[in-house]
Amino acid sequence: MTRLSFFLPLCLVTLSACAGPIETRIETRASASGSVPKQFMFSENLEQNNQTYSLAKSLVSQKLLNEGYSEAKVASLLVQIALADRPASIAISTGEQPGKTLVGPKKNKPLQSCLDQEHRFSVDIFNQIDGSIFYSGKAAEYHCKGTMDTSLPHLVDAALSDLGANNGLEPKSSTRSRTGVE
Structure with a gap:
């Protein structure tokens, strides 16, 4: 029984390293x-015709339809989407400004059993019609x-969260937390 009381908390801590709140980092720019x-x-x-891209396109389309937009073969608003699934241990820097890091490498949590x-x-x-940016949204987890x-x-929900707002294309950053498989 003593062994069980020692190993049970250790097992629970180890399993909880990949459970818990998921933080969604959001940046939006809106011009109404x-x-x-x-x-x-x-x-x-x-090159983006795959199942994941199709799912993203469908989710964006549904969100826009719910907001009162309609899809057409030729339209005034052009929607471009991009997806990335990368190791979080690498940094992303810009070539435009040497030394500027867009996203730094993420360090693993203590007792984390896999790489992020x-x-x-x-x-x-x-x-x-005029080539301007109507809306821009980015979300990452x-x-x-x-x-x-x-x-x-x-x-998708986070990236389109400010659709219809008018903040003069000034970037607005926020975070959301949710539960799920980390």
């Missing part, structure tokens, strides 16, 4: 142009065991 018709179309990228991946989703909506497909609904 009142004269733009609420019709959208997606840019076509042949970063799931990142971005959506950019352009006004094709770290996951040890979660998959991109299970993260996508949360990432």
Whole structure:
């Protein structure tokens, strides 16, 4: 019994290293142009024709439809989406400004049993009439065991959270927490 009372807490701590709150990091920019018709179309990228990309496209489309937009073959709003699933232990820097890090490497939590991946989703909506940015949203999460497909609904919702706002294209950063498979 003494052995069990020693190993049980140790096992629970080890298992909880990949459980707990998931933090979604969000950055949005919104410019509400009142004269733009609420019709959208997606840019076509042949290299992105896969199941995960199709899921992301479907989730974005559904969110826009719920917000009163309609999809058309030719539309004034062009929607571009991008996905990334990368090891979180590497940093991303920009070539435009040497030495500037966009995303630093993430360190593992104590007792973490696997390496983190970063799931990142971005959506950019352009006004094709004048070439301006209508909306831009980015959302990212770290996951040890979660998959991109299970993260996508949360990432899409977060990235499009300020759609319809007008903050003059000034970036707005926020975070959300949720439970799930980390």
